[in-house]
Amino acid sequence: MNLKECATRPELLASGHRLCAGCGESITVRLVLKATKRPTIVTTATGCLEVATTIFPYTSWDLPWIHTAFENAAANASGIEAAFRAMKRKGRGPLAKYDHIDVIAFAGDGGTYDIGLQALSGALERGHDFLYVLIDNEAYMNTGIQRSGGTPYAAATTTSPAGSVIPGKREWKKPIDEIVIAHEVPYVSTVNSAHPLDLMEKVKRGLEAEGPAFVHALVPCPRGWRFPPEQTLAMGRLAIQTCIFPLWECRLEEGRPKYNLSSPSLSIARNPKMKKPVEEYLKNQGRFSHLFRPQQRDDIIKEIQAWVDLKWEILLEKAM
Amino acid sequence: MMIEQKLMGLNGDEAIAYALRQINPDVVAAYPITPQTIIVERFSEYVANGEVETEFIAVESEHSALTTCITAEAAGARAFTCTASAGLALMWEMTYVAAGMRLPVVMAVANRALSSPLNIHGDHSDAMGARDSGWVQLYCENSQEAYDSVIQAWRIGEHRDVQLPVMICLDGFILSHTLENVMVLPDEVVKNFVGERASPKVGGHLGEVEYRLDPEQPLTMGSMDLYDFYFEHKRQQEDAMEKALPVVEKVGKEYAEISGRAYGLLDPYRLEDAEVAIVGLGSTMGTARVAVDQLRSEGVKAGLLRIRAFRPFPVKEIVDTLLHVRSVGVLDRSMGFGALGGPLFAEMRNAFYDTSSKPLLSDYIYGLGGRDMSTELLSVIFNSLEKNRKARRVSKPVQYIGLRE
Numbered sequence: 032m033n034l035k036e037c038a039t040r041p042e043l044l045a046s047g048h049r050l051c052a053g054c055g056e057s058i059t060v061r062l063v064l065k066a067t068k069r070p071t072i073v074t075t076a077t078g079c080l081e082v083a084t085t086i087f088p089y090t091s092w093d094l095p096w097i098h099t100a101f102e103n104a105a106a107n108a109s110g111i112e113a114a115f116r117a118m119k120r121k122g123r124g125p126l127a128k129y130d131h132i133d134v135i136a137f138a139g140d141g142g143t144y145d146i147g148l149q150a151l152s153g154a155l156e157r158g159h160d161f162l163y164v165l166i167d168n169e170a171y172m173n174t175g176i177q178r179s180g181g182t183p184y185a186a187a188t189t190t191s192p193a194g195s196v197i198p199g200k201r202e203w204k205k206p207i208d209e210i211v212i213a214h215e216v217p218y219v220s221t222v223n224s225a226h227p228l229d230l231m232e233k234v235k236r237g238l239e240a241e242g243p244a245f246v247h248a249l250v251p252c253p254r255g256w257r258f259p260p261e262q263t264l265a266m267g268r269l270a271i272q273t274c275i276f277p278l279w280e281c282r283l284e285e286g287r288p289k290y291n292l293s294s295p296s297l298s299i300a301r302n303p304k305m306k307k308p309v310e311e312y313l314k315n316q317g318r319f320s321h322l323f324r325p326q327q328r329d330d331i332i333k334e335i336q337a338w339v340d341l342k343w344e345i346l347l348e349k350a351m
Numbered sequence: 352m353m354i355e356q357k358l359m360g361l362n363g364d365e366a367i368a369y370a371l372r373q374i375n376p377d378v379v380a381a382y383p384i385t386p387q388t389i390i391v392e393r394f395s396e397y398v399a400n401g402e403v404e405t406e407f408i409a410v411e412s413e414h415s416a417l418t419t420c421i422t423a424e425a426a427g428a429r430a431f432t433c434t435a436s437a438g439l440a441l442m443w444e445m446t447y448v449a450a451g452m453r454l455p456v457v458m459a460v461a462n463r464a465l466s467s468p469l470n471i472h473g474d475h476s477d478a479m480g481a482r483d484s485g486w487v488q489l490y491c492e493n494s495q496e497a498y499d500s501v502i503q504a505w506r507i508g509e510h511r512d513v514q515l516p517v518m519i520c521l522d523g524f525i526l527s528h529t530l531e532n533v534m535v536l537p538d539e540v541v542k543n544f545v546g547e548r549a550s551p552k553v554g555g556h557l558g559e560v561e562y563r564l565d566p567e568q569p570l571t572m573g574s575m576d577l578y579d580f581y582f583e584h585k586r587q588q589e590d591a592m593e594k595a596l597p598v599v600e601k602v603g604k605e606y607a608e609i610s611g612r613a614y615g616l617l618d619p620y621r622l623e624d625a626e627v628a629i630v631g632l633g634s635t636m637g638t639a640r641v642a643v644d645q646l647r648s649e650g651v652k653a654g655l656l657r658i659r660a661f662r663p664f665p666v667k668e669i670v671d672t673l674l675h676v677r678s679v680g681v682l683d684r685s686m687g688f689g690a691l692g693g694p695l696f697a698e699m700r701n702a703f704y705d706t707s708s709k710p711l712l713s714d715y716i717y718g719l720g721g722r723d724m725s726t727e728l729l730s731v732i733f734n735s736l737e738k739n740r741k742a743r744r745v746s747k748p749v750q751y752i753g754l755r756e
Contacts, residue, residue: 093569095572097425098573103414110408157410
């Protein structure tokens, strides 16, 4: 897919929704939907995306869409996929007329790392044919910026505030991608709307995969991360450039997970000098401001750098 | 026209699985929990042997069981699940979602006590916890009724005026695991009776469409409602509940035409001239028939009313049936902690509040955690009712039957 083709694809998430200015979710979701070609049904977990796009009697979704609850996006997808399968087998029922239906589930970090992990694991294990898009803005933004299993270390949230004793979240981000890959699913990748063509290509591959596919999108949140709304894409780009959120794909080939770095991260792997220090990412976000003011917390910044270096090194071992 | 039927030896769970095989729903999603498990085990065998075309999803939790049924129904499919006790409790959130989204999922509940302490035996605490979730609730007296009700459930829930999920309740172990004689209809007759599911028309963002997920007619389902619409949608659910009353009766009558077994909202027994009567749900009412017959032979004008439809609660029909009875005992197989009596008692007293004359009403809580209810214990209740009748007052509004105190 190229940009010209992308521009001619219909807008399936209509404007006029109530997501914040600069919200990374609407950008990501629009791109995901532009990559769909076959008949598609979408389901969304409870969260910003759901409440801001479907305030009755309005909707932004110009395709069939369903929400039921918070912790069950993958189960929602399972039910839709099973219904389609049964109708195809019987050769009757309203969906029997389609050759194929793509089912896409959107869920945030809360709905994936935390409360939705069980439903996700079940659906992956059962092997339903669907694409799960994790829209990871690294906290419970819809309820007002509470920490989740996807919140990075040292980030300040309303339930992991930067206090005089405890400097933000004390735990590292949960390795959700590795958890999904351990389910031996055919396709897993990371995306970031700073690289829209890469994102759409990966969505396409995820939809083409037979069985469960998982696309992990980093979704910068101006409100929760505390940066100006015009810097959403810049923030995403920095996450890649610092190797905090590298872009890669993992396919299951003959039972083995095969990792491949995507070009923005591959360039860094080939030319390590391009790798920016984490400080450049951290200093631009209010959620990390306590690492710089009132005094610089080099100890914590070093810890984060060491963690990112280690994770990057492990990824290179798998992908290079 | 009455149709020739086959006599089978089935327990309640097997009877339900057998009906499901005949119905051949699109999706069955379930998680094992005693005493419901036999339903999914038997049904899995039908799937494994190619006797049904159903997509069977062995989900990782009851929450996902009901979720997958909800979205399968939203996709225009027929979906079934079954559970008990803690499983229904785990589904709690989704029971409201199924009803609020007006998706006629059918669920069998093999009624079982709730923890703690852990207990696997029968009482109604689980289903009573879901009584206000917006599901039609039918309580069965025996395995035959469990079979018959599962067949009727689709016609009730999917009725144009109803569009609500339906819960078929059968007492754990007493029905779920006890072998009984069950008359079964031929497969084709069941298929024809149940028919095909039709989705109602609703107003979507592209105009009038069928209420289901379909790429050809995009529709947003399960959206967010604020204070400007939520209340109206809840009122519509209540309207559907009211409309379910005649539908339960109508479907029961139609079913009688093919099976010879009539079902309605209520099941009265020897009430015409009764002076004392008990009211209750489920299998205990079978035992109570024996107790009533015994008392009748002793000259006591005893009768009983079995309530089949607890939701919607048939107030008018209950009042009409019991108004002439002097002393009525309500049998509650669950607690209403902190309330005056159990949940059925609250409904019954409420039903008679506006009548100019009313029976003396007293509550008898019994059988928690599977404790047996015998004809002897039922006689204790009838004695107490007789005492109230003679004294023209209720001596004790709430009593515990078969309890060490």
